[in-house]
Amino acid sequence: MNQFASFPVLLPLIGGIVILLSQRAGIGMQRLLNLGFTLLLLLLTGWGLQQSLSGDYQVILLGDWQAPFGIVMVLDRLSALMLFITALLASAALWYAINTDTDKQGHHFHVLFQIQLFGLNGAFMTGDLFNLFVFFEVLLLASYGLLLHGGGRLRTRAGLHYVVINLVGSTLFLFAVGTLYGMLGTLNIADMAMAVQSVAAEDRGVVTAAALLLLVVFGIKAAMFPLYMWLPNAYAYTTAPVAALFAIMTKVGLYSMIRVHGTIFGESAGDLAFVHSNWILVLGLITLVLAALGVMAARIFRQQVAYLILASVATLLIAIGINSQAALSATLYYLIHSTFIGGALFLLADVIRVARGTHADTFTKSTPVDQPILVGGVFMLLAIAISGMPPLSGFFGKMMILNAAIVHNWFWAILIVILLAGLMMIVALARTGSLLFYSVQAEPEKPAPALNKAAFAAIIMLLVTSPLMVLLAKPLTGFTEATAAQQTDHRSYIDAVLSRQPVTEVSK
Amino acid sequence: MEWLIAAVIAVMTGCGVFLTLRARTFPVVMGLTLLAYAVNVFLFTMGRLQIGLPPVIDKAASGYTDPLPQALVLTAIVIAFGMTSFLIVLALKARSELGNDHVDGMHKSADERHASAHKKQQQSTEELSK
Numbered sequence A: 001m002n003q004f005a006s007f008p009v010l011l012p013l014i015g016g017i018v019i020l021l022s023q024r025a026g027i028g029m030q031r032l033l034n035l036g037f038t039l040l041l042l043l044l045t046g047w048g049l050q051q052s053l054s055g056d057y058q059v060i061l062l063g064d065w066q067a068p069f070g071i072v073m074v075l076d077r078l079s080a081l082m083l084f085i086t087a088l089l090a091s092a093a094l095w096y097a098i099n100t101d102t103d104k105q106g107h108h109f110h111v112l113f114q115i116q117l118f119g120l121n122g123a124f125m126t127g128d129l130f131n132l133f134v135f136f137e138v139l140l141l142a143s144y145g146l147l148l149h150g151g152g153r154l155r156t157r158a159g160l161h162y163v164v165i166n167l168v169g170s171t172l173f174l175f176a177v178g179t180l181y182g183m184l185g186t187l188n189i190a191d192m193a194m195a196v197q198s199v200a201a202e203d204r205g206v207v208t209a210a211a212l213l214l215l216v217v218f219g220i221k222a223a224m225f226p227l228y229m230w231l232p233n234a235y236a237y238t239t240a241p242v243a244a245l246f247a248i249m250t251k252v253g254l255y256s257m258i259r260v261h262g263t264i265f266g267e268s269a270g271d272l273a274f275v276h277s278n279w280i281l282v283l284g285l286i287t288l289v290l291a292a293l294g295v296m297a298a299r300i301f302r303q304q305v306a307y308l309i310l311a312s313v314a315t316l317l318i319a320i321g322i323n324s325q326a327a328l329s330a331t332l333y334y335l336i337h338s339t340f341i342g343g344a345l346f347l348l349a350d351v352i353r354v355a356r357g358t359h360a361d362t363f364t365k366s367t368p369v370d371q372p373i374l375v376g377g378v379f380m381l382l383a384i385a386i387s388g389m390p391p392l393s394g395f396f397g398k399m400m401i402l403n404a405a406i407v408h409n410w411f412w413a414i415l416i417v418i419l420l421a422g423l424m425m426i427v428a429l430a431r432t433g434s435l436l437f438y439s440v441q442a443e444p445e446k447p448a449p450a451l452n453k454a455a456f457a458a459i460i461m462l463l464v465t466s467p468l469m470v471l472l473a474k475p476l477t478g479f480t481e482a483t484a485a486q487q488t489d490h491r492s493y494i495d496a497v498l499s500r501q502p503v504t505e506v507s508k
Numbered sequence B: 001m002e003w004l005i006a007a008v009i010a011v012m013t014g015c016g017v018f019l020t021l022r023a024r025t026f027p028v029v030m031g032l033t034l035l036a037y038a039v040n041v042f043l044f045t046m047g048r049l050q051i052g053l054p055p056v057i058d059k060a061a062s063g064y065t066d067p068l069p070q071a072l073v074l075t076a077i078v079i080a081f082g083m084t085s086f087l088i089v090l091a092l093k094a095r096s097e098l099g100n101d102h103v104d105g106m107h108k109s110a111d112e113r114h115a116s117a118h119k120k121q122q123q124s125t126e127e128l129s130k
Helices: A002-025 A027-052 A077-099 A109-125 A129-147 A153-184 A189-198 A201-222 A230-237 A240-264 A267-272 A277-297 A301-322 A325-355 A372-387 A393-405 A411-438 A453-471 A473-488 A490-498 B002-020 B025-045 B067-098 B110-129
Strands: A058-061 A072-075
Touching: A002 A027, A002 A058, A002 A072, A002 A109, A027 A072, A027 A077, A027 A109, A072 A077, A072 A109, A072 A490, A077 A109, A077 A240, A077 A325, A077 A453, A077 A473, A109 A129, A109 A240, A129 A153, A129 A240, A129 B067, A153 A189, A153 A201, A153 A230, A153 B025, A153 B067, A189 A240, A189 A267, A189 A490, A201 A240, A201 A267, A201 A277, A230 A240, A230 A301, A240 A301, A240 A325, A240 A473, A267 A490, A277 A301, A277 A411, A301 A325, A301 A393, A301 A411, A325 A372, A325 A393, A325 A453, A325 A473, A372 A393, A372 A411, A372 A453, A393 A411, A393 A453, A453 A473, A473 A490, B002 B025, B025 B067
Parallel strands: none
Antiparallel strands: A058 A072
């Protein structure tokens, strides 16, 4: 029973291998297999989420070695939630990729797609810091391939920057992991949370340095100021389904901050408690200001969407930096919302780009898109959701974050930055909407290509999550509150991981 | 010996950072490789420096060295090796697609320089004709 919990990691790996072996069967077979594996993963993660509702920790000892000697996988509410939204986003992105023939632009799209999911799911489930590094590398290597899928000058240039900064990030990760191991003598997250309580006074500086170095690494993944420069170009110039899937990639960094820093440097860490929180808050505020300016300054719609993703990451950083249980609950609500809406926006940007021919998604006068009411309506709803206006989920997410911030010392700074950034995004998106849909040539040279309805369904599917999150706000916030409570209850996490006994007793 | 190891790590890291900040892709690749070497030695020393002690259980041994960093270094070496080879291929791809080996690809290739010079010439002749 317990071993089933490891399937979300194993299934994409097996899927990737099977699809690689079926290379000769043609693209149709690969699509079918990839769709099958992704939908199976969706079902499995849905089941995992349902299992996690009980509040139990599912701890899997790899190789049946007891923690902290062996590597553990832990499935709790937070991990199960991340796995489920990854699978849902991946299904939509894959559906779009298949219906627009994006996967035919290069080789091995489907293999890389599954390996990407393998890396993501592994990172969300692992309970070991070095294992987290390994899964980061797996997901990064797959993301390099996906980012460069299709080729092209701008894509190659953005890809080169992305690869180099992530290699630097990996090196820093190893430095941080090495230092923490040298100081604490363990790499199991639960065991590290125990060891950090008894760090000698003279070693605290070194441990703090390692903790902040780790924050830099997760900051690169999450695109935190000043480490976000790679994101706008990398996301703007890759293919749409990949950019949509990457909406979850920045969240890996945020998840790691919640999991690693939240658990190890939590309130039980004595003098080292919350060494990271103020850094995250300040850098989050700066990131949000710069992201809002980027949204206003962007010259093409895809780049604007990339800055919108950055703004949502910054809002989440602020919420994590507020550092309370209510703020964590709000973080999770906003995280679900921003992942789906960000993914949908990248797909919509691609629909608009294709429909406008040579004008692509620049803000110039062009032929009107096919079915402007449908596409424009979806654009308006997505803009409302991402900029945080009522009645869609972005508004409720931001309101919960601000509500949690009231008790914080810096409430006014947080309030002003979030609201001003929201206003700037509304203005910029209103301008984008009028330029793309109203300011069109009266007599088009040639009619726009017909809307790809099957692909558009993926955008509708992601969009529908937003009103659903509002309608089901009560049970959903109940779940996020329980998740936040479980995440801040370090004692039971440590107990669950360290007390888990191997299945077979060692024969004496 | 601590000083020697620390100096080795420091020099390799310093060179690695310097090379990574260069403007051409080849020094960047070299810099990342040096950084990877530095971090491997660093990881290795995190199990504390021991000489002549076995990492696995041995009845005759007087003490043990920490086996975990050795396993970590092995993993890190394999990953760094794979990543470096990927980066080299990508740098070659960028060299052929962007026409030069600048990390921003900002300097134009010979063909483009020719084309833009030609365009400029045309513009100036047009202005003259006006």
